[in-house]
Amino acid sequence: MKQTRTLEELQALCKRVRREIVVMIGEAKSGHPGGSLSAVEILVTLFFDVMRHDPANPGWADRDRFILSKGHGCPALYAVLAEAGYTPLDQLNTLRKLGSIYQGHPDKRFLPVLEASTGSLGQGLSLAMGMGFAARLDDRPTRVYVLLGDGEIQEGQIWEAAMFGAFHKIDNVVAIVDYNRIQLDGFVKDIMEVEPLVLKWESFGWHVIELDGHHIPALQEAFGEAATVKEKPTVIIAHTIKGKGVSFMENNPKFHGVAPTKEEVQLALKELQ
Amino acid sequence: MPANTKFELKLGMATREAFGRALVELGRENKDIFAIDADLSKSTFTHLFAKEFPERFVSCGIAEANMCGVAAGLAASGKIPFAASFSCFVMNKGFEQLRVTAAYPYANVKIVGTHSGISIGEDGPSQMSIEEVSLACSLAGFVVLAPADEVAAKALVRAAAEHFGPVFIRTGRPKAPVVYSAGQRFEIGKAIEVIEGSDVTIIANGLLVAEAIRAQEALEAEGVSARVIDMHTVKPLDRETIRRAAIETGALVVAEEHLVDGGLGVRVAQVVAQTHPCPMEFVGLPDRYAESGTTQGLLDKYGLVARDVLAAARKALSRKTGM
Numbered sequence: 001m002k003q004t005r006t007l008e009e010l011q012a013l014c015k016r017v018r019r020e021i022v023v024m025i026g027e028a029k030s031g032h033p034g035g036s037l038s039a040v041e042i043l044v045t046l047f048f049d050v051m052r053h054d055p056a057n058p059g060w061a062d063r064d065r066f067i068l069s070k071g072h073g074c075p076a077l078y079a080v081l082a083e084a085g086y087t088p089l090d091q092l093n094t095l096r097k098l099g100s101i102y103q104g105h106p107d108k109r110f111l112p113v114l115e116a117s118t119g120s121l122g123q124g125l126s127l128a129m130g131m132g133f134a135a136r137l138d139d140r141p142t143r144v145y146v147l148l149g150d151g152e153i154q155e156g157q158i159w160e161a162a163m164f165g166a167f168h169k170i171d172n173v174v175a176i177v178d179y180n181r182i183q184l185d186g187f188v189k190d191i192m193e194v195e196p197l198v199l200k201w202e203s204f205g206w207h208v209i210e211l212d213g214h215h216i217p218a219l220q221e222a223f224g225e226a227a228t229v230k231e232k233p234t235v236i237i238a239h240t241i242k243g244k245g246v247s248f249m250e251n252n253p254k255f256h257g258v259a260p261t262k263e264e265v266q267l268a269l270k271e272l273q
Numbered sequence: 274m275p276a277n278t279k280f281e282l283k284l285g286m287a288t289r290e291a292f293g294r295a296l297v298e299l300g301r302e303n304k305d306i307f308a309i310d311a312d313l314s315k316s317t318f319t320h321l322f323a324k325e326f327p328e329r330f331v332s333c334g335i336a337e338a339n340m341c342g343v344a345a346g347l348a349a350s351g352k353i354p355f356a357a358s359f360s361c362f363v364m365n366k367g368f369e370q371l372r373v374t375a376a377y378p379y380a381n382v383k384i385v386g387t388h389s390g391i392s393i394g395e396d397g398p399s400q401m402s403i404e405e406v407s408l409a410c411s412l413a414g415f416v417v418l419a420p421a422d423e424v425a426a427k428a429l430v431r432a433a434a435e436h437f438g439p440v441f442i443r444t445g446r447p448k449a450p451v452v453y454s455a456g457q458r459f460e461i462g463k464a465i466e467v468i469e470g471s472d473v474t475i476i477a478n479g480l481l482v483a484e485a486i487r488a489q490e491a492l493e494a495e496g497v498s499a500r501v502i503d504m505h506t507v508k509p510l511d512r513e514t515i516r517r518a519a520i521e522t523g524a525l526v527v528a529e530e531h532l533v534d535g536g537l538g539v540r541v542a543q544v545v546a547q548t549h550p551c552p553m554e555f556v557g558l559p560d561r562y563a564e565s566g567t568t569q570g571l572l573d574k575y576g577l578v579a580r581d582v583l584a585a586a587r588k589a590l591s592r593k594t595g596m
Binding site: 061107109117118119125126128133134157164167 | 328329331332333334336338339341342343344345346347348349350351352354369370372373374377378379
């Protein structure tokens with residue numbers, strides 16, 4: 001599904017996805033709104049502009065793949081998959097309910113279209129490396145995109161995988177760090193500082209692009225640039241705002257893992273008109 | 274009556290080497306077979322695969338967590354990855370990854386642990402894996418295999434490749450006594466009755482199969498007919514063979530090179546409790562760590578030789594007859 005959508009269409013889609021996120025988490029009465037809202041432009045740009053995929057043929061062997069390593073951001077992924085036509089839009093509000101295909105964290109058993117079951121942080125980049133390695137050996141055009149949280153990269157396995165990617169020259173993998181600067185217990189800088197982030201990834205042998213993660217043209221350009229980088233993987237450090245789009249959630253650590261009340265959902269929807 | 278000198282138990286190939294050689298054969302037959310290693314390929318024998326199929330050998334460095342994730346990523350792309358390291362490293366350092374990226378999505382990943390148990394010898398407890406059978410069995414959906422010798426290891430590595438789903442194979446460092454002749458058939462989940470017997474049953478796997486055979490020979494000299502079963506598949510257990518042994522012999526010994534808590538023994542006991550309760554005894558490692566030493570010296574000191582199996586069998590028999 002290589003689509004040609006205007007910037008306005010993509011931006012409108014982002015707004016709709018944000019509304020869906022707020023409503024589904026509100027209905028579920030639990031979940032992670034902040035890190036779902038911060039990743040919206042990244043996901044929409046990937047699924048509606050960058051990635052080669054086909055909702056009519058999800059098992060297409062040459063497809064590009066996406067792994068949500070920060071699995072708690074799944075409401076954003078669910079909304080995007082539904083908007084893309086993979087899964088039913090009208091079931092989004094069953095999020096986290098018994099038997100729902102929209103599990104609390106991404107679960108391939110319930111949603112086979114997912115490339116990975118995630119939720120335990122630190123593991124998606126290794127999976128992406130395995131997929132990238134296989135695609136290269138099979139001479140497939142497949143590119144693998146993996147979204148990491150900024151808190152998530154405190155996990156040691158991320159850096160094992162980072163070393164692996166550079167050493168094996170896995171240039172069909174692109175990692176995106178959703179750098180919203182907040183994790184569950186508070187601000188990243190106060191819990192376990194991850195700076196200097198660009199230098200870290202560069203020193204691990206990665207091609208690094210830094211951008212505003214809510215600026216769709218910048219994301220489009222970066223994914224295009226990543227596709228031209230050979231012999232090394234690319235990481236996009238995407239500066240984002242936790243809770244983006246809902247004023248009382250923005251930069252508010254409380255909304256890392258707390259659902260909005262009914263009243264808060266209504267307030268948020270007003271802002272997201 | 275069972276044959277008296279059927280088994281010479283001459284030292285043969287180590288099960289880790291049998292794995293490495295079997296993997297090369299599989300690699301020739303199937304281009305989707307991969308070997309993945311964490312800087313121990315000369316010890317795990319994946320270096321043989323690396324030499325013949327360098328493009329399908331994935332070096333991960335000393336990073337077992339990433340290795341398990343990479344294996345899962347390869348499996349998600351239709352490959353059949355065999356990730357190998359010492360049992361203690363891959364299972365302990367990779368456990369979380371095996372849980373979330375192999376077991377939970379039921380990935381077609383094969384994990385091969387070498388240097389299992391205390392028989393690795395001089396390297397000592399930090400390298401001795403005495404708990405990984407318990408860990409592997411606790412991963413939902415995993416098949417857990419523990420071959421006794423070269424023939425068993427080669428056959429079970431092949432069976433693992435043919436089985437879709439996550440598998441853990443437990444192999445050892447030292448040369449393993451030869452139990453089977455070439456051509457012996459192995460099936461996942463189907464135990465092998467190595468020796469027939471009617472008074473007591475000894476269920477073992479890995480190196481302890483040979484010790485069980487030696488114990489059986491001693492029992493036979495005392496006029497006791499002991500059945501010896503190789504439980505090469507710890508999960509899924511061959512419940513029917515266990516049930517039948519409990520009914521037909523009325524006394525059981527389970528012997529393994531693993532902590533008695535959480536290994537084969539407790540799993541067999543569960544089946545016995547559910548089907549036909551009878552006296553049971555257990556040969557395995559107590560609740561502590563071993564030390565450096567020779568393979569034979571360690572097995573002897575920590576109670577994992579024929580003498581110990583024999584004593585356990587006598588005890589089970591005496592409980593059965595109330596003497």
